[in-house]
Amino acid sequence: MIANYHTHSRWCRHGVGEFEDYFEKAISLGFQELAMTEHVPHRDRWSWIPWEEFEGFDRALNAAIEKYRDRITLIKGFECEYDPSQMEDYRWLREELGYNFLILGQHGAGKNLEINSFTIHTGKELRIYADWVCQGLETGLFVMLAHPDVALNEYPRPWDKDCEKAFAQIFSTCERLRIPVELNVNGFRQGRGYPSERAMLFSKNYNLKYLINSDAHDPAFLYDEAGRQMEEWAARMGIQAEERFPWGSR
Template sequence: MKFDLHTHHYRCGHAEGEIRDYIESAISSGLIAIGISDHSPYFGSTEEQAQPLIAMGKSEFPLYVAEILQLKEEYKDQIDVLLGVESDFFPDVAEFYRAEYIKYPFDYIIGSVHQVSGVSIFNRKRWNKLTESEKVRDKELYYELIQQSARSGMFQILGHIDAMKGFYPPFSEIKTNAVDEALRVIGECKLAIEINTSGSTKDCGGWYPSDDILERALYHGVEVTFGSDAHKPSRVAEDWTEVSKRLKEIGFKDWVYFKQKQRQVVLL
């Protein structure tokens, strides 16, 4: 029973294809469910599109939801099309996001941290000239934001929880207890983390999070789900079989997806 909860499309400005293209790819790949979860607008600004080429404009958001709901009905006899969104988490404006999301019948919301101290986690230059202690500080700030997002009550899933290693693989070797503390909080809050296979498109390779984090997630009782983070239709469900096998080797018995914000358990 294959599913993929993390896909994008043209509205975000840095992905290819229509929503329909991702659904068709999912059907061709034998999925039972496909989640559409494009980047939400930046609701913390009065601008229509504060982050062009990163996230959709505000006026596009209701059109995005309406299109998915229409396609959900159209494809109901072939595949379960799920209404999702990938949401940034900014503590100071989180309530603006919460107020927008409550307007729509989301099946799930993915909470992702993409910025730390106002700088993208994927900015290759952010690590230049930092001392070792400053690198620890940035990693701990990242996981503090992840903890806050878990406690916010806004999300069912937390996205790519070690993606800061994307263009800086040594990130994984920075020693701190912050990762375990974040996993403990995620487990207590009963959120799922995704195994996100888009790491293969970055310098770090592989997927997010790393095996050692998944092992610690299992210890802390954290549930897992799958997301390709596809930005082109051909990547839908990429590495699904390999991830499923690795999770079983680590010791997971099942994983989950969400429908009407209710977890659906799928045996591995």
């Protein structure tokens, strides 16, 4: 692994480590690129970083990047929910503050994000999740789809018509918009219901690019045993993940 495009820090409150700790670790691993993608501040829900802390966060990140810029390519981004009420904020972050690398991680779906993507149990919820993911991708604001298969975390049936329909919609949209799909090491590390072998095998019906990302919330996890196992897991399925972000679209 020579790059990672999904990284958190202590700023989201359930992670540990300062930006510098991640940069040092990435350099020691021989990484060429690292994207910091903390959970985006949200006006009313899903707010891991409160807006009141955003200014301090932004200042600290810019200072850390400045300090390390000669040693590694550092990319500013956020992990975002698609939510129409937040799109102006996302655009502002991207266009005014240089957070170019916005990744879509849909942890909630539905008008009020009332469906928790980690606890989807019905085909109907799954299809709503797919709709929200695809509406998000269509905005053109997001450069990568994080853990598409998070929706299968607790899905009670093996692989049914609803799964096929939802993931056909998601993967065909990624294919058409040329948005890379993530293989999420954090789910793997924690023994969650994603990454889903069934979903990823199904994804091979589409012409997709893949990235293996650590989704680290601790510098020690940037490239760990779980990361190596994930590489083998992908290889066994015949999925060739990219070493670096493809298409330079950031």
